[in-house]
Amino acid sequence: MQETLQKDSVTQYSKDDFSSDQEVRWCPGCGDYSILAQTKKVLPELGIPREKIVFVSGIGCSSRFPYYVNSYGIHSIHGRAPAIASGIKLTNPELKVFLVTGDGDGLSIGGNHLIHLCRRNIDITVLLFNNRIYGLTKGQYSPTSEKGKITKSSPYGALENPFNPIKMAIAAGATFVARSIDREPKHLAETIAEAAKHKGTSFVEIYQNCNIFNDGAFEQLTGKEKKDHIVIMEEDKPYIFGTNNDQVIDWRDNHFYREKLDSSKSYINHTPNKKRDAIEFALAELSDNPELPTPIGIFKRTNEETYDGLLTKQVSDVKEKLGNGDLNKLLFSGNTWEIK
């Protein structure tokens, strides 16, 4: 698709060309602003004409996103964005389709559609804004809220284990899986750009602060000591981190361990571009473990046939085999007889 689009003489867009005429109506201070800004920064870099971009969302604060981007867009119903997005992409594979969703929209009511999208590997870029809360409905716990969390709907503490969205995306078969943070604008922009360029279902979990109902959910990862709690995964490099860049995580005895960096030793390198996912799965587990840093960056990126690609091919194969559909043939097929 990328090729086709680049053939068009794409105007050199600026960030502002992607601002719609709608007033942005998130709470002041909401992390969604940063994600919007970075996305609008990335869009001109893709070299895709504005009219060939479609943003699809569900319902939630995050899902208001399409209103603010000057492209085609669909603000759909709660949890169902993957269905609509799939229909759009399969109908017109020339379009670049983004899907914006929240931890409630994408993992609670919409969980099934999302994993089926990943499984099918339709060429759609998913941005999941994870603020670990239902924002729009004013603060109930979500499938990514921590156990014990006290919210409007859990006055005595939530009893559920949270989902790890990265694990789910990997298990379901997404071919590009990454994580970033609203407060790391540069990393965020790069990650969105990489995801957007990937062919196949690309899934990006974005940690996002809801300063009204779940302020500070990612405090550790965005505060002063954040460098001790984040490890940025870079291809073919070991997992080094820490305020003084002196920590590393390494894979031993089938687990990741944290240790002090010893420059004389060699460590496992990050290699996201392969088909088997056990190590990626172990990386995904790190964020569940308070002792270990949370990885951000690209967990997995593999090149596989897309559903949309296969469908296009199937259509042309069948046309080649059976000839272009013709109404006469359609109507007069089967056993016919004439009455005079």
Place this chain on the structure above:
Amino acid sequence: MQETLQKDSVTQYSKDDFSSDQEVRWCPGCGDYSILAQTKKVLPELGIPREKIVFVSGIGCSSRFPYYVNSYGIHSIHGRAPAIASGIKLTNPELKVFLVTGDGDGLSIGGNHLIHLCRRNIDITVLLFNNRIYGLTKGQYSPTSEKGKITKSSPYGALENPFNPIKMAIAAGATFVARSIDREPKHLAETIAEAAKHKGTSFVEIYQNCNIFNDGAFEQLTGKEKKDHIVIMEEDKPYIFGTNNDQVIDWRDNHFYREKLDSSKSYINHTPNKKRDAIEFALAELSDNPELPTPIGIFKRTNEETYDGLLTKQVSDVKEKLGNGDLNKLLFSGNTWEIK
């Protein structure tokens, strides 16, 4: 729960005590018969009175199961058995709840409910009959059908990658995850028994032959050379298999490899009882790889708090703190005033 139940003087049941008065109406030769037989064999061993057992299912050939078991039962609607089962278990934690579902019922329309059940770790035993086809609706491909499969709804071949149910259950957080086969009655009975005894969400994928619409889907694993294609996982033992018991799979360079057994070497042992799941995930991936054997047995078994247990505790904690609910208090709470 087990304790409570065992206090009842449980009649010594036989297999037949669990046969209902309904005629079994699967196609002759269907793998479901074997699963029914093994389940009815296991039930008496659990020492649970028949009236405290509930079988809940969705819709599909597999989901007719509850009609044939003489216990309480619910044949619900397509995909929704986890919701009903959760409501039953949370209302009466004394009940032993089984959930019977198919690859369509449990992974297509019901995928979301199933992963949320696993995440919550409600004490329910899930038996997923995977025949890689929609049986009841007469043969469309399912989310576990292989790519390229030709069926009624995919005359030119299905374009989708299949789910790996074991991966999904692990990623979602089920605390007991296992696989067995309709044609391995002994293994099947043992696996169902272990699952039934587990406290928490136990998930068993059962490969099941649909001899009408997908005959031979598991040919390799049930045919003459099956021993070359199955590895039976046993706790604290290496993964040895093969018709002559001379093959092994071992973990090296972060992958599983197949090799000839060398009795002088030591191999990785199967240790399903731990919290981190990367190796289990790698084991789950084996069945996607035609070069490697398909593991059957228990992938994972960990002991974690159940949602039902936590809820019971929360209810009694709150009672302790606030006193038993009393209608007078309920009605006359808040700002009241009297008009004379």
Place this chain on the structure above:
Amino acid sequence: MTVKNTVKASEKKQRITIRFAGDSGDGIQLSGGQFTNTTALFGNDLSTLPDFPAEIRAPAGTLFGVSGFQIQFSSTDVHTPGDEFDVLIAMNPAALKVNLKQLKQNGIIIVNKDAFSVRNLKLADYDQNPLEDRSLDGYQVFDVPITSLTRETLVDTSLSAKEKDRCKNFFALGIAYWMFTRPLDTTLRWIETKFKSKPDLVEANSLALNAGYGYALSTEIFTTSYHIEQAKVEPGIYRNITGNEAIVIGLITAAKKAGMELFLGGYPITPASDILHYMSRYRNYDVKTFQAEDEIAGIGAALGASFAGALGVTASSGPGIALKSEFLGYAVMTELPLVVINIQRGGPSTGLPTKTEQSDLLQAVYGRNGEAPIPVVAAQSPADCFNAAFEAAKIALKFTTPVLLLSDGYIANGAEPWRIPDPDNIPEIKIQYAESNGEYKPYLRNPDTLSRIMSLPGTAGNEHRLGGLEKEDISGNVSYDADNHDKMVRLRAEKISKINTLVSSPVLDGESKGDVLIISWGSTFGTIKNAVEKIRENGNSVSWYHMRWINPLPPNLSEFIHNFKHVLVPEINLGQLIKIIRSEYLVDAKPFNLVRGLPFSTRDIINAYYSITGK
């Protein structure tokens, strides 16, 4: 087998109904299909109905495992597969037992005598062999050892015993061909193509067919054959078609005539699955089918496809349609074209999945939150599904609206000859898209239809966003304004009423005043047509109005509905259309309802007529 040449009688008949019945494994559907093709090519009018057991493959010989195929054919018009049959071909005791009550007095029974074993009799709950206990007195019974005769016929072939037995349906078919003077060539040709790669099967099946024919011709058992002359039907080229096939072809035709791709978002469910199956074969017609993870994703993908410029379609049955309710409301709000097909079955809930019913009408008209009007159109017969589907698509596209197309299990699986229209005579469906001028207003309307003027992704300058929150008139921006909401709610309703400018009202059959007006809809068409003819034959007067669009209501109905002493509304539900009729026209219409999972019989309607008139 000793064969004598005998001279046999030949009788002329106007109309015959045959029921083939046997185990699911007996090839009943195949025999029925062959008889149908042969009969169609012979030039009779006809109508057929397969009748599957609910179980996939019930154990052989059981009552619930009986599979049936019914065909009515005639030298005059045929409207239904027939209520009762003249001939029952029963391949085992269970098939006899299940079907006997619908056989006419003195009707013909052909049984496979070999299948009346003790075991099979027990499976069929027979205490005694009905072939021996005189319980079949009053019928013309022909007990033929079909299995052994077939084996004998094939004794020289290389087939296994099991394979030989599987040919016995052709032997039985051969008997039927002789009895109704049908030529064998259509079926012989079919056998040749079908088993091309297995010459021994071609030989065996052909032998069996010929042997059955020969047996009937030569033995003394069968004395009379029947002749049914060609029907005087409209000249043209015909094919036999089921309702579900006709829907598929109708929609593909509509998409082609609109110059669009067709996109079906589906999920299997009885009795709608065949729409997904048939549709998936037409990739070369730019038909994309997407088997979604559930019904919600199915309609969602279809709606996304509509947004991207395809004709979005989704098909399901009761429980699946219920799941689509929320998305239907969204389609109303976004005003995107969409065809939603409901092949109704017995309800509520899972109900009777393989049976027919008309009980989803009020759900179709009202089953959504908020004021969410959706046009509803109902097909009346298998072949008519083509027109209904075409019209549904046309209205969806012309009025940028979801349209609900109602069919049901009876006409979805039933078949009848369809006079194939000349594709060149089918008018195009012209759609007006907005110009690419950077000033696009997504809720600007065509003043005639009140439809939105759409613009597809890819159109530079017309970038816009749709959503489910209330829209500001014209601009389409989100609006919480009170007056705007009232306006939009009324605009959406008014748009649906405008559909009457593009579709024509049904024509009243009969006088525009009188004693009785029957109002009906959907698949009861054929039965009621029969009944109306009979009532008139009996010298009574009746007028009949069969509705096509239930929403909006047809304008001409109000012109005469008050001119009758009695208004009778027969429905296969507890009274749904009648609620709408009474409310709209304040006429004291009376219901006639039977909710048995089965089509009405002609007699039911005639009785209802007499009971309302007190005659």
Place this chain on the structure above:
Amino acid sequence: MTVKNTVKASEKKQRITIRFAGDSGDGIQLSGGQFTNTTALFGNDLSTLPDFPAEIRAPAGTLFGVSGFQIQFSSTDVHTPGDEFDVLIAMNPAALKVNLKQLKQNGIIIVNKDAFSVRNLKLADYDQNPLEDRSLDGYQVFDVPITSLTRETLVDTSLSAKEKDRCKNFFALGIAYWMFTRPLDTTLRWIETKFKSKPDLVEANSLALNAGYGYALSTEIFTTSYHIEQAKVEPGIYRNITGNEAIVIGLITAAKKAGMELFLGGYPITPASDILHYMSRYRNYDVKTFQAEDEIAGIGAALGASFAGALGVTASSGPGIALKSEFLGYAVMTELPLVVINIQRGGPSTGLPTKTEQSDLLQAVYGRNGEAPIPVVAAQSPADCFNAAFEAAKIALKFTTPVLLLSDGYIANGAEPWRIPDPDNIPEIKIQYAESNGEYKPYLRNPDTLSRIMSLPGTAGNEHRLGGLEKEDISGNVSYDADNHDKMVRLRAEKISKINTLVSSPVLDGESKGDVLIISWGSTFGTIKNAVEKIRENGNSVSWYHMRWINPLPPNLSEFIHNFKHVLVPEINLGQLIKIIRSEYLVDAKPFNLVRGLPFSTRDIINAYYSITGK
């Protein structure tokens, strides 16, 4: 601050409506709540309505960010929060702009003058300062520099500037207390408890409240205070209650009276979420709440809970109810008790989530596949939600059926005083379970109610299976039999009609014949009551029938519905109940509809009355 002691006038009033308005951050809901409590304890009858912006936290000063709280209080009966208000307290220009059109002529405006900065004026789309351009002539405007006065009052406290500013709502409240001669003590006590752990906030807020009161008392700006006498309401103990609170309490009471646990399967959605929130606090009442992954799982879990012996409940709003359609049909088939609450909001689709509407009635009655009758009951006011919920639960349990309880955004968030019943006088809900005898027939019915006689898991010997396929009468086995199906479809319908043996018909208000009969349902109760009183005060006659159960229809309506020249059915939709009325009674009822996302005003109804009578 210079303060003079002045002698002020005091005027008696019968009825006052005040609107507090300001930014979401201005503490409007809090001030309103305090004014309400004080007024309730003072002994006036009252009714309140909060009015939130659609956005969570809209930027300060914007028009769409205005939050409001309205209260009507009186020395006589109050039925609604009032159409227009006598007093508007506006904390910024946007609040003034948004609310001015509903202020009565010559009404009182109290504004925070400090907030009328250029920036805020611009945000509110004012070209000129309305305090200066004479556009408020015709109102009594009091422009008080509330922010600076508050700051001045708190100059000696240790609070930050921001914290000080947050006290300004108490200053404004103080003014209101003076103006309507309310005592300060209730609020002072509340401040003490609320900020127990922060003594400096206790001090500051109390100071601000007193200062506002003192300011109004002493300055010459305010000349008149108003006195509204205690209402003569029924003696008893009262509390103020919102509709959603009342539903929660009503259901818990029902569960207790039935000796059961209560299980709520929920999923958040505006405006129903508060039911989940409130319910989750009552763990010690054996209330289990389960926040499911979606609405379908919510109803499914509730139904499972019912099967296991709890009172299963699920609550949602339009789009969520649509998703539950399939499960509702399943509940009909399995005949399990279930209470389903729909807090209606503006539709279709996502529509207007924070606005009110009555447009889900036909969905409630008809929105399922197959013949799936469900009783439908509607609450009429916040406090009435208690009775409606209790009755819904009772019927669900007594008739083993799902029951749909309709409320809406208006009464869900609105509040009014509720005379608390004596719990001991509330009768028990007795449920008959089957004996444990090994002969259990799950579809055996109680001959009076036609309800199933249930048996809970855990009961030895009564093991049985339920499901969504058609059931054989009595045994409950799966049955594909045609006659059985017809029988069961009718039995399920008949059961619902039997509910009339247990609930009483509404009483007709007015003569049983005459010119005009108004028929209404749900939350329009208060407004229509006002209107009916006004119409009668004007010397005109009108009768009024407010329905509680929409399905089954109340038997007494047929006794008088034909005795009126005009039947008027006002609804906040395009006419839904009226469809049922016209169809059932064949009466030419006329609709009155406004679909503005808002409750009717009394004037709307009066006008509709005059327009139908042509007076």
